[in-house]
Amino acid sequence: MNRFDVAIIGGGLAGCSAAFHLSKRGASVALLERGRCGAQASGVNFGGVRRQGRHPAELGIAQRSHALWKDLARLIGTDGEFRTTGHLKLARSPDEMADLEAYRETARTFDLELELLDTKSLRARYPYLGQAAQGGSFCPGDGQANPRIVAPAFSRAARALGATVLENTEVVHGRRDDGDFRLELASGQNIRARRLLNMAGAWGARIAAWFGDIVQEGVMAPNMCVTEPLPQFIGPALGVCGGDVYIRQVPQGSVIFGAGYGLADRDRVFARPLADVTAAGARLAVSIIPRLADALLVRTWTGIEGTMPDGIPVMGPSPSTEGLFHAFGFTGHGFQLGPAAGAVMAELALDGETPTEIGALAFTRFNRSSTATRTGC
Amino acid sequence: MVEARIVIIGAGPAGMKAALSLVEAGHRPVVIDEAQRSGGQVYRRPSPAAERSPRALYGFEAARAQRLHQGFDAIADFIDYYPETLIWNAEGRTLDLLYNGQNQRIAWSHLILATGAMDRIIPVSGWTLPGAYTLGAAQIALKAQAVGIGQSVVFFGTGPLLYLVAYQYAKAGITVKAVLDVSAFRQSVVALPQLLTGGRTFAKGLFFLAWLRARRIPVLRGITPVEIVAGTDQAVAGITIRTAGGKLRHFDCSGVGFGYGLRSETQIADLLELEFAFEHNHRQWLPVSDDNGRASTCGVYLAGDGAGILGADAAELTGRRAALVLRFDLGETELAAEIDTLSARLNAMRPFRHALDHVAFAFPxxxxxxxxxxxxxxxxxxxxxxxxxxxxxxxxxxxxxxxxxxxxxxxxxxxxxxxxxxxxxxxxxxxxxxxxxGRYRCQAPVKPVPLRAFLGGCDEQV
Structure with a gap:
């Protein structure tokens, strides 16, 4: 069989979750992944599962995802090592502390239970922090998980429900005629589907362009580092205002930190960490947690992530093509958002609408700006 | 960034020979090595506090080792030598080093990879107990620190190193309780015609065996290891094996050394993004090279056991060849004949090595x-x-x-x-x-690096 109710391009976390949610509702689904499910940004990211600090346009979907994360074990048979450790965002100056206070107001309607900590209470509660940290905002419901296992687990759960998961399967072109999408595979075969979900991450804009939806999508490769296992001491996932470093300690004891960007080559599907970025990241991590100076770095890694010019993903119907829906360019936010992004896309494909607020993520926000740019020239 | 240099990674027989051949032609290579002193694993030199005679350290290879060491010491003023230096990353045409506890970077114009090998192991129950070592580690303890891995030891596994280490231990006065080889005697019989082409190396092997037997050290072939047994102190107290005849036998000992041949260290080649291919002969993914050891990236040359296990004698040849090919590529075209001669000699060594590693002491x-x-x-x-x-x-x-x-x-x-x-x-x-x-991908750092190494602020040039 090569005709499906829905075809999904991209086996990242969001795409795998979409396949899962569609299969659960009985739709016939083909998930097409060029490499392996969860091998790029979904599988190699930091593993932070936080709502705190999210753009207001993302908070609706972040809240929905939060509920799914807590229910992961029941849904897909693994909890993905999700732990509600809380997320502590640190301020390194009075201005940044003011930003944290302002964010608490912005997010008030979303019930994140943010708790602001002054220098004294921060030191008392997290004595391992260095002098750089002057205050913080704690979100108790946020947490962390193991990115390497979540997307593959969603894809296996989808497969168990009947989804056709085709890995190592590259779609080289797609078009819509006679009301059907026709996807041409690198193997020469074709796949047909009534609806198409473009969830191709850093390659999403290229697929959108096949249908005349034009947007500039950037690319980044967050530079990730991990130490040898250390006795548990950190607790919450740590971030900073400005986001230039983030740190967490995994259940097995290793401390993961990310800072800066490695090399990302979208055309070769190749990414690697860079030594000078690793070195700068180590200095930042030690400035937050001085005792890390004596830890051993054992591994560095990265993966390719798509970025949008305004720093939030595209999600919603195609402006040009009926039955086509986009969700890509997650700009580093896709791990936490992924489970709900898949649920929302499944609803869009089957119902044409979703109860989750995604209006501010619509593709059309770029159509307007690109027209403006053209007029300006 | 300072001027890009000719860099040799590794100061074992391949790296040392490459350095000599480059200095001959007036080049000043940078030699980077993890060890405290040159020599590699095979010709490892003791730390100054544990000096022993070359004869005691290297046995039959004493003269060869001395020649290499003296040759390398003699060019000390004509190379830039960085011992105790870890290359933790390779990126484009630069290397990132851990040198004197600090992160540093060096640019290369030409690179000779002589990264060597390490033991190939097969886990057995109890292999993580204190007192269980690889054969290579057992040898390092003896050579570098002049200590054994136990007062009474058993060596097991397979490969030429098994007999060499047992001989070296017994010679040093440590009680060797048994040498237990998983390879069957008949494998050596099958391999005999090719083994005979090994000449000197083969003769040494026979000598070790005869020497061990003459001292009534049990040498069992065709065994299967069952368990390294812990004592009350949760350290090695003995080993249980199954003999070729199927009987369980136990040997008491306070240390065991084991290994099943060697595997090439290819992490730096991987970080350099060299092309790799799976070599069934070597049972691992190795960087590909042309007939004369040029890697897939221009300016990178492969030498020694890091490019596939051929042993110490071959490592000297591939080390010299890498340097000669590098010089050829820089314009010394008159070296062509010598390069061809070296390659022919190396090819002539392959049947012996194949018989040794894949028939007589085949990986089980x-x-x-x-x-x-x-x-x-x-x-x-x-x-x-x-x-x-x-x-x-x-x-x-x-x-x-x-x-x-x-x-x-x-x-x-x-x-x-x-x-x-x-x-x-x-x-x-x-x-x-x-x-x-699939191929297990290397991710930097090649070996652990303390974060403190990055705190110096400026990543100075070496």
């Missing part, structure tokens, strides 16, 4: 694939064979990098250098093609 494939479920494969992460097999079944995966992602296999301090050979065999299971498990 079945033993590796059938490691019992309760045996630890990845000691850093505490993974047993059963965990790996279970994950492979649950996810229908045999790709090493996927299994790594799911189980943490190889994510600890060794970064897979110790465990991946065994994990590959366990994953391959019944599959006939070992390459079907």
């Amino acid at each position: 494939e079945r033993l590796a694939r059938n490691v019992p479920d309760d045996v630890i494969i990845c000691r850093c992460e505490g993974l047993r064979a059963a965990n790996i097999r279970q994950m492979a079944r649950d996810t229908e995966e045999i790709d090493l990098n996927r299994i790594k992602a799911f189980t943490r296999l190889g994510m600890g301090r060794c970064q897979g250098r110790v465990c991946v050979a065994a994990a590959t065999a366990v994953l391959a299971g019944a599959a006939t093609d070992m390459s079907s498990t």
